Amino acid sequence: MSKKVAILTSGGDAPGMNACIRAIVLVCERSGFDVLGYLHGYNGLLKQQYRELDARQMHNLTQRGGTILHSARCLEFKTDESARLAAANLDELGVTTLFVIGGDGSFRGAQHLGNFWDGQIIGLPGTIDNDIVGTDATIGYFTAIETAVQSVDKVRDTADAFERVFLVEVMGRHAGFLGLNGALASASDYVILPELFENEEKTLKDILTQLNERRDQRGNVSYIIILAENLWPGGIADLVSKLEQRTETEVRPVILGHVQRGGSPVSQDRLLAMKLGAHAATLIGKPITGIMVGEQNGQAVEVPLPLTWEHSKPLDDLSVNTMTLLMNNRYA
């Protein structure tokens, strides 16, 4: 009997998930394995909702954003009862390997399932947040930076025309990777990130000092602040109003939101997705389970799932130092 493997995508979708599905399916097909795709994350696993996947369906897929398997959050999957049901459903279909493409929450779900299922479980890091330890980057992160940068470039045009202050909110849940690199690559003026945030007063003072210095030296200037979501205590509207009071000028907010999750994946995400997906498929049937396949320094690595979430992934020093030199601590 030929081996049967399954794939699901879970949590926040990320550009490149389709390229990863394709890589897994193509390698499986070469090896003569059957592949099915569960729909809507862990929901599909609980409801036995799936479709069969073969190489023909993978045509023209790499460049598509989103995920053909759909994604979802599934709170009930946290219960033991759900994990037992999922295990029974996998066994009923004869699935022996499950690939979970998602973020740290999805990996917790995979680990939970592993407590009740004897099959092989392999995670692949798919999230725009890049907040997964054990891999240099996650699938979707580069595209999200690109989208943020293109959006800020456009904001800059109108900000320049009016010499206005803009506050742009980016995603990232609790991680500043997207904010930091989006801010740097768009040559923004100031960035507020969860990892570096001290308090409201200090942040407001820093911004005021920098903006006033700029205005003293150059007259009216445009000024763009990048704000990571879920960070400012009173939300973006509160920061806008505090900045308007203190700068005595209009401040306009822009919330980039889910736009950052969409779009055709950039090459870096396609390549990462293909490399990780293809490598993961070569592990089928080997005595290794409960791991994430990641990339570190150009090498594929296999990392035990708990290590991917036990600690927060730190921002890299080079990016932070560059930001300090060119953005937050540059007054002229």
Ligand SMILES: Nc1ncnc2c1ncn2[C@@H]1O[C@H](COP(=O)(O)OP(=O)(O)O)[C@@H](O)[C@H]1O
């Ligand atoms: N502790 C957990 N136990 C079981 N399942 C979990 C756990 N944490 C998350 N999940 C599952 O993973 C899904 C995605 O997690 P979430 O944190 O929303 O997204 P992401 O995987 O992108 O981080 C959840 O909706 C749930 O189905």
Ligand SMILES: O=P(O)(O)OC[C@H]1O[C@](O)(COP(=O)(O)O)[C@@H](O)[C@@H]1O
């Ligand atoms: O789509 P939702 O449920 O509103 O979730 C928004 C969150 O999902 C993300 O886009 C991706 O996060 P995850 O990959 O951890 O799901 C976060 O940046 C954002 O905070």
